[in-house]
Amino acid sequence: MKKILVTGAHGQLGSCLRREFDREPQLEVVYTDSDTLDITDREAVERFLGDHRFDIVINCAAYTAVDKAETDEILCSAINTVAVGNLGEAAVRTGAKVIHISTDYVFSGQGFRPYEENDEPYPQGIYGRTKLEGEGLLTSFCQNAVIIRTAWLYSEFGKNFVKTMLALAETKPEISVVADQIGSPTYAGDLAKAIMHIIKGKEWHPGIYHYTNEGVASWYDFAKAIFEISGRNVPVNPIPTSVYPTPATRPLYSVLSKAKIKKTFDVEIPYWRDSLRKCLSALV
Numbered sequence: 378m379k380k381i382l383v384t385g386a387h388g389q390l391g392s393c394l395r396r397e398f399d400r401e402p403q404l405e406v407v408y409t410d411s412d413t414l415d416i417t418d419r420e421a422v423e424r425f426l427g428d429h430r431f432d433i434v435i436n437c438a439a440y441t442a443v444d445k446a447e448t449d450e451i452l453c454s455a456i457n458t459v460a461v462g463n464l465g466e467a468a469v470r471t472g473a474k475v476i477h478i479s480t481d482y483v484f485s486g487q488g489f490r491p492y493e494e495n496d497e498p499y500p501q502g503i504y505g506r507t508k509l510e511g512e513g514l515l516t517s518f519c520q521n522a523v524i525i526r527t528a529w530l531y532s533e534f535g536k537n538f539v540k541t542m543l544a545l546a547e548t549k550p551e552i553s554v555v556a557d558q559i560g561s562p563t564y565a566g567d568l569a570k571a572i573m574h575i576i577k578g579k580e581w582h583p584g585i586y587h588y589t590n591e592g593v594a595s596w597y598d599f600a601k602a603i604f605e606i607s608g609r610n611v612p613v614n615p616i617p618t619s620v621y622p623t624p625a626t627r628p629l630y631s632v633l634s635k636a637k638i639k640k641t642f643d644v645e646i647p648y649w650r651d652s653l654r655k656c657l658s659a660l661v
């Protein structure tokens with residue numbers, strides 16, 4: 378029986394993974410979060426992995442407050458970089474493989490075609506830089522890691538754009554949404570299924586991979602789709618990024634190429650609107 382650790386288990390992806398693993402009684406899964414295993418605590422991580430002897434560690438824990446990170450670099454770096462190294466080091470010592478989640482924010486967002494895994498990273502803010510450094514530190518300890526960069530995650534759990542839009546629809550007569558940032562809305566439930574597929578696969582192929590849902594959209598398109606599918610009649614105004622300044626620079630172009638993960642692991646990836654429909658049917 379495979380023994381698996383999921384860190385950051387109360388987060389969006391962690392919660393979706395738990396839902397997937399609940400259907401797989403042949404896997405023994407231990408869930409931790411900041412209250413039960415603070416991954417910035419190197420000794421605690423080493424002890425925990427030493428005691429449990431996991432086959433696979435899935436790191437869903439992260440500092441994800443992109444704007445707050447701009448004034449909270451020390452904590453952001455501790456969680457997104459140093460702690461990822463802690464997990465990698467302890468995993469190698471105890472013979473565990475690692476699946477780690479990273480982000481489109483490692484890129485500049487100035488691209489004009491889907492980013493491939495070996496494109497030059499050029500993060501624009503603290504969050505992206507600490508995530509990139511986490512990738513580097515992890516691979517320096519652990520050559521056996523699978524790193525999955527994703528983007529624009531949403532789910533039934535935690536805080537995300539879909540839930541924010543649904544909440545705004547209750548109080549605002551109209552909503553303005555940025556229309557010049559392009560990416561791929563990604564249902565964390567689909568990413569959890571892809572991770573499950575990789576775990577159940579016969580072969581392990583370490584490396585960096587990109588995973589998002591299929592298709593592209595602006596945040597404006599995404600908001601329109603949320604209201605259309607959920608049957609809310611809220612006018613949405615398209616605005617440029619310049620009208621909605623944020624402390625952290627957002628990538629204008631965040632589309633990731635999924636060719637490598639599809640070819641290597643034979644992963645099937647749903648179209649973003651189909652997955653949005655699925656998530657909304659559970660939410661509203």
Ligand SMILES: NC(=O)c1ccc[n+]([C@@H]2O[C@H](COP(=O)([O-])OP(=O)(O)OC[C@H]3O[C@@H](n4cnc5c(N)ncnc54)[C@H](OP(=O)(O)O)[C@@H]3O)[C@@H](O)[C@H]2O)c1
Nearest residue numbers: 385387388389390411415416438439441478480527528530
């Ligand atoms: N959300 C997105 O749009 C997005 C986009 C691209 C990539 N990603 C990446 O995808 C992954 C999953 O994201 P998500 O949206 O599921 O994140 P999330 O909902 O913010 O969950 C992150 C989890 O990490 C936990 N955590 C924070 N610090 C910790 C620590 N020191 N020790 C242990 N656990 C800690 C948090 O616990 P507390 O709540 O107790 O702090 C939380 O449960 C992350 O690696 C993220 O960088 C996310």
